[in-house]
Amino acid sequence: MGKRYIHAFVLIKLRFKTEKLDLIMGSSFFEVINLNEFQRFFASDTSAVAKNLLGCQLLYRSPTGVVGGMIVETEAYFGTEDPASFAYHGKANEKSKFLYGSPGTIFAYQMYGNYLLDVITMPKGDPQAIMIRAIQPIDGTYLMYDNRAVKGVNITNGPGKLTEALGFHTRKLNGTSFESGPLTLTIARKRQPQKIVTTKRMVKLNDVPVSMIKGRFFVAGNPYVSTMKKREVDTKNLGWK
DNA sequence: CTCCCGATAGGCT
DNA sequence: GCCTATCGGGAGC
Numbered sequence: 452m453g454k455r456y457i458h459a460f461v462l463i464k465l466r467f468k469t470e471k472l473d474l475i476m477g478s479s480f481f482e483v484i485n486l487n488e489f490q491r492f493f494a495s496d497t498s499a500v501a502k503n504l505l506g507c508q509l510l511y512r513s514p515t516g517v518v519g520g521m522i523v524e525t526e527a528y529f530g531t532e533d534p535a536s537f538a539y540h541g542k543a544n545e546k547s548k549f550l551y552g553s554p555g556t557i558f559a560y561q562m563y564g565n566y567l568l569d570v571i572t573m574p575k576g577d578p579q580a581i582m583i584r585a586i587q588p589i590d591g592t593y594l595m596y597d598n599r600a601v602k603g604v605n606i607t608n609g610p611g612k613l614t615e616a617l618g619f620h621t622r623k624l625n626g627t628s629f630e631s632g633p634l635t636l637t638i639a640r641k642r643q644p645q646k647i648v649t650t651k652r653m654v655k656l657n658d659v660p661v662s663m664i665k666g667r668f669f670v671a672g673n674p675y676v677s678t679m680k681k682r683e684v685d686t687k688n689l690g691w692k
Numbered sequence: 693c694t695c696c697c698g699a700t701a702g703g704c705t
Numbered sequence: 706g707c708c709t710a711t712c713g714g715g716a717g718c
Contacts, residue, residue: 564718565693601695611693653693681710 486554489630492638493554497572497579501525501668502649504570506642506691509586511617512633518591518617520607521642523673523690524584526652527666528569530577535654535661538578549625550578557624557634565611566620570629570636584610584653584667587675587689594618609677643692645685646671653677 486494493500502525510519528536530550537547537560549558550571558569558580569580586607588595595616599606607613614620619634629636652666669676672685 561718563693567693605694609694615694 487630489628489638490554493570493572494574495572497527497529497581498666498668500572501527501581501666502647503638504581504583504636505644505647505668505670508589508637508641509568509583509613509617510590510635510637511619513591513594513618515597515618516591516594518588518594520586520588520590520592520613520675522583522585523587524667524669524676526582526584526610526654526668527572528580528582529664529666530573530579533662533664535652536578536580541578547578550580551576552626553628555629555636557627557629559614559619559622559625561622562611566614567610568614568619582610583613585669585675585677586613587673588616604674604679608675608679644670644673645688645690645692 492503504522504525507522508519509522510517528550530536530538531541533539536550537544538550543551546560549556550569552558552571553575554571554573556571558571559566560569561567568583570583571580573579588607592606595606595618598616598618599612601612605612607616624632624634648669648671649665650667650669651663652661654661669679670690672683672688672690673679674681674684674689
């Protein structure tokens with residue numbers, strides 16, 4: 452208990468007193484105690500969690516009603532060693548500070564006017580995360596179509612598209628848990644993918660792929676996966692068992 | 693990132 | 706010749 456208190460204090464001090472956090476790595480800083488089951492799910496290897504998230508449900512209790520669906524595509528961001536991460540080289544600022552939060556917390560940010568949604572992974576202090584890149588609509592589907600001026604799979608087959616479909620346009624929930632609240636991830640009951648495909652990530656810097664790291668995962672044959680070709684869609688089971 | 697547009701390739705009546 | 710799917714480039718913020 453005392454230990455945890457000290458760590459929290461150190462973190463706060465580092466966050467607000469220094470520009471860089473590159474010295475905090477590799478210490479007992481990452482020691483984690485008293486994690487509940489939900490946090491433990493996210494407190495491990497980011498690629499593994501990204502795969503385990505496929506089939507889990509993202510739900511948003513929006514002002515107009517409950518909307519959401521099953522996650523069919525994710526992308527992993529590996530923190531301080533990852534050129535694509537906002538926390539590359541331990542960078543910590545008003546945006547990236549949320550990456551250092553507890554596993555299972557929300558991180559939403561804007562890019563080119565689109566809101567993108569991440570969930571924090573690994574023990575608190577290790578700034579890794581997973582972007583939710585696509586969902587298959589389940590709840591409040593007609594509400595989601597109301598939120599977007601497109602037809603068919605275009606409703607949610609991209610990270611910015613799905614947040615628009617949900618009507619999720621805020622950063623206010625950043626740092627709060629996906630476990631409860633208006634925006635939740637349901638990890639207990641999940642649909643099992645028939646097959647998971649792993650590819651290079653989509654993220655680019657200056658129009659160049661940022662790395663050859665395989666960090667993108669999707670449900671094979673699901674039509675709501677971004678870049679899914681029609682001829683590769685599993686029209687019968689949509690890629691689920 | 694998403695949308696839109698123009699170019700291209702393949703399948704089909 | 707027509708239609709659909711796919712791909713690459715440009716624009717918007």
